[in-house]
Amino acid sequence: EDKVVQSPLSLVVHEGDTVTLNCSYEVTNFRSLLWYKQEKKAPTFLFMLTSSGIEKKSGRLSSILDKKELFSILNITATQTGDSAVYLCAAESNSGYALNFGKGTSLLVTP
């Protein structure tokens, strides 16, 4: 059975800290891994990763995929209170037209 596991489940850091969120996956016919940020509303798209070892970056956020070890990490540097959210990781397979989500990491950034 396909599964996606995120860790840690929750995290509290101080503004300015750097955080690393983890996502491991076991998905048949894996195609891509996606990261979303969810505040109290719609999940918003952050990254789609399809190739191993190629870092994607957007401002203070970056992510990388390791297809050999079946995991991805999301890094946030110089965290701000506005980064407080649930970060969701999802794996997509070549067939199925569905995303398999992890349970999310709840990040709280304190001033």
Added chain:
Amino acid sequence: KAGVTQTPRYLIKTRGQQVTLSCSPISGHRSVSWYQQTPGQGLQFLFEYFSETQRNKGNFPGRFSGRQFSNSRSEMNVSTLELGDSALYLCASSLAGGVGNTIYFGEGSWLTVV
């Protein structure tokens, strides 16, 4: 460009009733998928539609159904509501669904069953 629009945003229903939720995808998007989000289970895939055809269905009972119209708008229906159906129902759209197509989510419909 308008995002994914879901209605209603909040609703309360009684056990045994049925509910219909609506989703309008981003203009030009033809794939619509539905997810259920609960604190315990996280986001779980319900079904996906493209050009009025259901291409995939998640592991939910037959009480959960959906459809897509020719203008790509979609509805999902839950019959004989149970307390455990209380959840945030998220609709997502993409150009064609599947590999490589970024999926955009609506803000969801909060369903409470009492």
